[in-house]
Amino acid sequence: MDWIAKVFQPQILALLIPVIAIIAIFGNKALKAHHxxxxxxxxxxxxxDPDANE
Structure with missing residues (x-):
């Protein structure tokens, strides 16, 4: 459980939150494209014909 205390340090969170946000955005776009x-x-x-509407 010591790793949780290390992750929640402000220095780590300041880097971790933007990285996770970027990964989530690209993952969401990939899932939409796949759908x-x-x-x-x-x-x-x-x-x-899927192109007939254009």
Whole structure:
């Protein structure tokens, strides 16, 4: 449990919070892109042209 005390030191948190935020933002964007890809593939399987709306 000593590692928890080390992590919650202000010096460590000042670096850890932005790093975690950046990783979370990129992870969220990757999941959204993957979901859009799956939706596009499903439209193609169902015979719908996904580019017809543009």
């Amino acid at each position: 859009q890809h799956l939706e596009r593939m499903e439209k193609i399987r169902n015979g719908i």
